[in-house]
Amino acid sequence: MSYVALYRTYRPKFFKDVFGQKVIVQTLQNALLNEKIGHAYIFSGPRGTGKTSVAKIVAKALNCLEAPAKEPCGKCDVCLGVDRGDVPDIIEIDAASNNGVDEIRDLRDxxxxxxxxxxYKVYIIDEVHMLTTAAFNALLKTLEEPPKYVVFILATTEPHKVPATILSRCQRFDFKNIEMDQIEENLKQIINKENLKITPEALTAIARTAEGGMRDALSLLDQVVSFTNDEITEEDIYTVSGGLSRRYINELLKVIYLKQPQKALDLLNQIIKDGKDIARMVSDIILALRDVLLDKIRPDKKYPDLKDIKPNLIYAYLDILNDLQQELKFTTSKRAYLELALIKMINHESIEMVSLEDKITHLESDIVKLKELVNKAQVSQEAVKTPVQNIPASRPTNLKALVTVKEIEDILNHADRQKRSLLNRGWPVLKDYDNPSLKPVAELLSEGTLEAVGNEDVMLLVYDDLYTAKTMLNPEIKQKVLEILNQKQKLVRDYTVLFKPDWMILKADYAAQYNAGTSKPKLKEIDLHLYETLINETKSEQKVPEIVEFAVEYFGKEKVKVEE
Structure with missing residues (x-):
């Protein structure tokens, strides 16, 4: 006897064998038992959810010798004949190949x-949406008033293509995708009957890959059984189906999260070499991100290695992948689009914004560390006792501010993220600058953090050390810094510098206003601790050593005592 595919072998023959369509089954059973049979039904829903199988069960129950009953007996000559397919009163028509008006006229006759x-004579018309307009028109009258012994059951995966005039003449039943646990339950029964060996992970992979279709699940199981003679594993499922295994997805998302574009592209190249379908890959990654998100609230985690990915970042990834899914439908360069999407997931502006928001959430812990930085910089005892948000904006009258809050405000309100990203990529090489005359300045520059670049090409640098910050504002140093940065192309026109504790205060103020909905925040005035001394021209003064000048500026003249 020739081999019969699993989905045909285990096609439901009774209502009790139908999975995932409880409401539809109960409604039809009650109608059969109470002999309230409609003259026309339309079964709509995704593929592989049981539309044609239920239609055959209805046809069998209508003609069963034990009718009326909730189930066909399965033993009488009519039931056995329907199972064999040799009962002439059950007519199955494939509308995809018999969609013309002549075939419908023949049916009508x-x-x-x-x-x-x-x-009853039962007409089961599969894929009814494929009928032509003329064929639908020819069917209208017969469908509305058929002989009392005729029942029409129309099945379709695309009910929106069926004319409203047809829909209004039928009782409509919408079949839904079958839940994963129900698919797994049915597969377990079949696997036990077939004496197959399969891992629990592989069983779950089949149910997930089937996407709600029992027929797809059985077809995939059939295919994998032919692929391997040993125990079926999760890797076997993804190899046969063309999907991505959890191992690949875990590794790919990890290098994306760690912002390693070259590793991501190398891994993608390896995956494509294995013959994976690109559209299927994108779908698998989206489902994996859903699982990563659900891992935040469930104890049994599917992707424990990805637990550090924040929800906002997952949403940003999903937006990029959803856009990619739409683009893949209309392009022949699928690989190029996927590669671009991976780069977007690493470096795109939306990802940078999520990273910025993530950094803002850590501002509280940064401010806690502020006291340590203040102590390290030897701020006066009075300054330490003053809460950071209330540091006075006033300064001694004999000092001129080298940096103002307004300058910082302008830079932040007109920030150029692309320019900042470009400059930051070259920051690590400053320590190994090869020009001997500029190397000390390059090393000094590398000690700072580039926090922003204004739209007029003005950089904002932040230093942990106040003395170094002031040194960077020296005109001679500034000239050399600009020479280093603009060596190949003009990237920076000017820059300003902040002491890190002051930057933390301004940053927190800016973030609070921005998150509250202010598009261009106005920063509160604070003391930025960077001044140059104004020389009194009315009397000659002995030149003060630079270290003494720095001490006077920061701690106040009354607290500084110079001993020869």
Missing amino acids: KVKYAPSIGK
């Missing part, structure tokens, strides 16, 4: 003949 064996 034969409808008037009474059933030869059972009580």
Whole structure:
């Protein structure tokens, strides 16, 4: 005897065998039991969810010799004949290949003949949406007023293509995708009957890959059984289906999260070499991100290695992948689009914004560390006792501010993220600058952090050490810094510098206003601790050593005592 595919072998023959369509089954059973049979039904829903199988069960129950009953007996001659497919009163029509008006006219002519064996003639028209407009028109009258012994069951995966005039003449039942646990339960029963060996992970992978279709699940199981003679593993499922295994997805998302574009592209190249379908890959990654998100609230985690990915970042990834899914439908360069999407997930502006928001959430811990930085910089005891948000904005009258809050405000309100990203990529090489005359300045520059670049090409640098910050504002140093940065192309026109504790205060103020909805925040005035001394021209003064000048500026003249 020739081999019969699993989905045909285990096709439901009774209502009790139908999975995932409880409401539809109960409604049809009650109608059969109470003999309230409609003259026309339309079964709509995704592929592989049981539309045609239920239609055959209805046809069998209508003609069963034990009718009326909730289930066909499965033992009488009519039931056995329907199972074999040799009952002439059950007519199956494939509308995809018989979609013309002539076929429907032939059907209309034969409808008037009474059933030869059972009580009803049942017409099951599969993929009914494929009928032409003329064919639908030819079917209208017969569908509305068929002989009392005729029942029409129309099945379709695209009900929106069926004319409203047809829909209004039928009782409509919408089949839904079958839940994963129900698919797994049915597969377990079949696997036990077939004496197959399969891991629990592989069983779950089949149910997930089937996407709600029992027929797809059985077809995939059939295919994998032919692929391997040993125990079926999760890797076997993804190899046969063309999907991505959890191992690949875990590794790919990890290098994306760690912002390693070259590793991501190398891994993608390896995956494509294995013959994976790109559209399927994108779908698998989206489902994996959903699982990573659900891992935040469930104890049994599917992707424990990805637990550090924040929800906002997952949403940003999903937005990029959803856009990619749409683009893949209309392009022949699928690989190029996927590669670009991976780069977007690493470096795109939306990802940078999420990273910025993530950094803002850590501002509280940064401010806690502020006291340590203040102590390290030897701020006066009075300054330490003053809460950071209330540091006075006033300064001694004999000092001129080298940096103002307004300058910082302008830079932040007109920030150029692309320019900042470009400059930051070259920051690590400053320590190994090869020009001997500029190397000390390059090393000094590398000690700072580039926090922003204004739209007029003005950089904002931040230093942990106040003395170094002031040194960077020296005109001679500034000239050399600009020479280093603009060596190949003009990137920076000027820059300003902040002491890190002051930057933390301004940053927190800016973030609070921005998150509250202010597009261009106005920063509160604070003391930025960077001045140059104003020389009194009315009397000659002995030149003060630079270290003494620095001490006077920062701690106040009354607290500084110079001993020869």
